[in-house]
Amino acid sequence: MLSHELSANQIKEKIVKREITAQEVVEDLFEWINLMEPLIKAYLYLDKDGALLKAKEIDKKLSNGDKVGLLAGIPVAFKDNICTAGMKTTCGSKILENFIPPYDAFVVKRIKEEDAIIIGKTNLDEFAMGSSNENSAFHITRNPWNTDCIPGGSGGGAAAAVTADMAFMALGSDTGGSVRQPSAFCGNVGCKPTYGRVSRYGLVAFASSLDQIGSVTKDVSDAALLLQVVSGHDGFDSTSATVGVPDYISDIDSVDGNLRIGVPKEFFGEGLNPEVGSAVMDALEIYKRNGAELVDLSLPHCGYAVATYYIIATAEASSNLARYDGVRYGHRSQLSEDNIIDMYSRVRAEGFGSEVKRRILFGNYVLSAGFYEAYYLKASKVRNLIKNDFEDAFKKVDCIISPTCPTPAFRIGEKITDPLQMYLSDIYTIPANLVGIPGISVPCGFTNTGLPIGMQILGKHFDEEKILKVAKLFENETDFHLKKPELN
Template identity: 95%
Template sequence: MLSHELSANQIKEKIIKREITAQEVIEELFEWINLKEPLIKAYLCLDRDGAFLKAKEVDKKLDNGDKVGLLAGVPVALKDNICTVDIKTTCASKILEDFIPPYDAFVVKRIKEEDAIIIGKTNLDEFAMGSSNENSAFHVTRNPWNTDCIPGGSGGGSAAAVTADTVFMALGSDTGGSVRQPSAFCGNVGCKPTYGRVSRYGLVAFASSLDQIGSVTKDVYDAALLLQVVSGHDGFDSTSATVGVPDYISDINNVDGNLKIGVPKEFFGEGLNSEVGSAVMNALEIYKKNGAELIDLSLPHCGYAVATYYIIATAEASSNLARYDGVRYGHRSQLSEDNIIDMYSRVRAEGFGSEVKRRILLGNYVLSSGFYEDYYLKASKVRNLIRNDFEDAFKKVDCIISPTCPTPAFRIGEKITDPLQMYLSDIYTIPANLVGIPGISVPCGFTNTGLPIGMQILGKHFDERKILKVAKLFENGTDFHLKKPELN
């Protein structure tokens, strides 16, 4: 097996055992990237020099017999909305095309401390707004399973890179499904932890009350490993939780007691692709065979989740994106400016793409005087109702299982002219963001045409440990996660 085909944990073990040096891993990885990246275009920027520098440092530590971190020598990619000191962070937007942050995000500091090697920054829909990667201002990333298809969004770059083995693991952000949906479309494991579990400091904000940093990995064990590193309280994020972080890794194979799995009817209704539906039903049967109890549930307010989400997310986005005005950094128009309003208009007209503009307009509309009560405030109330639905459900079950997305990956261009259809692609992932609970997507099958299908496991607040275990239980009995696309 070639080194890049291994999981993150496997390559780390090999490096620690000195079976391969971190520098050799980087060398082989970049050879593979040179071959496959032109087909996939997962990256916006690669940091070859930085990677070698860090690899050398890790090897030296091992030479000296020094202690190394939990991610020693593991190549990691970062979605390009996570700030990295001295490396451009563009959010796939023209407005930040040349922006180099003067600071590292909390998660970047953490993985650096644990000796991970940052390979590069991956593509996304501009400012993480989109479900297909087609809203990137720079290029469209391809799905490694079928390069005519989208890899999902917004974190399509990270998912495609992990699937194409051009990196071992990646960090992304999940505001409405941006980690889980592309992971489902690309056949890898995507985990969105509880809101507040991982600091958002240094994640370029899209919708602050929904944004959560998450992991994209080749298997469940790697997800536990990466989450173990990035979870925990951060004094620079007021919304970061002070809840203690349990050990995700050591007893990941033990599901304690009788597992009760909730199956919500609202997630298996109209609009669900039949192949996806039956793959998830088959998965539920596997759980049943393993002794789990399946409990039918209703989450009656989830039907309003997408509408609620697009009010809250756009409202927050319109405000979060107001700072991109060309005054202090970022794009500045080459055209002459008569006054300050002129300057703002040109900077933002030229700098933002059409989906971002659409959401800023929507957000400003729902917050404007006279509409605030009808839209934002009402949406906040519905959000509470959805939260209540889940709280009630979790009194009866340990976790909830559903498809991650209603369909497998669609073709490039298929939905780009129909934003509402595009928005529905996140119908099953959005509730977890509104409620703030953790969710993980694991591969659970393939369509006739060979596209991966993802299953979503949702857990209680701060109960990542449980959903990782439930995911691992399934993974241990299946081999969907081991399948590799042919990349020619």
């Protein structure tokens, strides 16, 4: 097996045991990336020189017998809306095309401290707004399982890179499913922790009450490892939680014998692709054989989640994206500037793509005088009803299992002209963001055309430990996570 095909935990073990050097791992990885990248186009930026430098540093530490970090020698990629000091961070947008942040995001700082190697920045829908990667201002990333299909969004670049063995693990952001949905479409493990579990400092803001940093990995143990490193309180993000971080790694194989799994009927109804539905039902049978009790549930307000989300997310985005004015950083129009309002309006017209403009317009519409109560306030109230649904459910069950997405990956161009249809592909992932609970998508099957299917496990606030264990139990019983696309 070539080194880039191994999991993050496996490669780290080999590096730490000196069976392979970090430098060899990075050289092999970039050789593979050079072959695959023209086909997949997962990256917006690659830093081979920086990666080799860091690799040599780790090799030196190891040969000196120095202590190394939890992620020693593991090549990691970041979605390009996470700030990396001295490395371009574009958000997939023309407006930040040449932006080089002067500081590292909290999660970047943490993985550096643990001796990971940063290899580059992955493609995304502009400002993480989209479900297909087609909204990137630079290029479309392709699904490694079928290059005519989208990899999902907004973190499609990260998911495609991990699936195609072009990164061992990646960090992204999940505002309405942007880690879980592409992970389901590309067949890897995508984990969105509880709101506040991981600091958002240095994550470019989209919708601040929904945004959360999450991991894209080859298996569940890798997710536990990465989450262990990036979780915890950070004074630079006042919404980051002070709740203690448990050990996600050591006991991952020990699930309670009397596990109760909620199966919400609203997630198995109209609009669900039958192949996806039956793969998830088969997965539930595996849990049942392993002693879990399946509990039929209703989350009656989840049918309103997408409508609620598109009011709240666009309202917050319209405020967050007001900062792109061409003054302090980013794009500045080359046209003449008679007055400052025209300058702002030109900068934003030239710098933002259609989906971002659409969401800013819609967000300002729902917040504007006369409409606030009918839309934003209404949505904030429905959000509470959805939260109550989950609180009631978690009185009866330990976790909830559903499909991650209603369909497998769709074809490039299939939904791009109909924004509403695109939004509906996030119908099962959005509730977790509105409520703030953790969720993980794990591969649970393939369609007969060979596209991966993802299963979503949702847990209580700050119960990442449980959903990781539940995910690991399934992984121990199946081999879907080991399947790789044929790339040549």
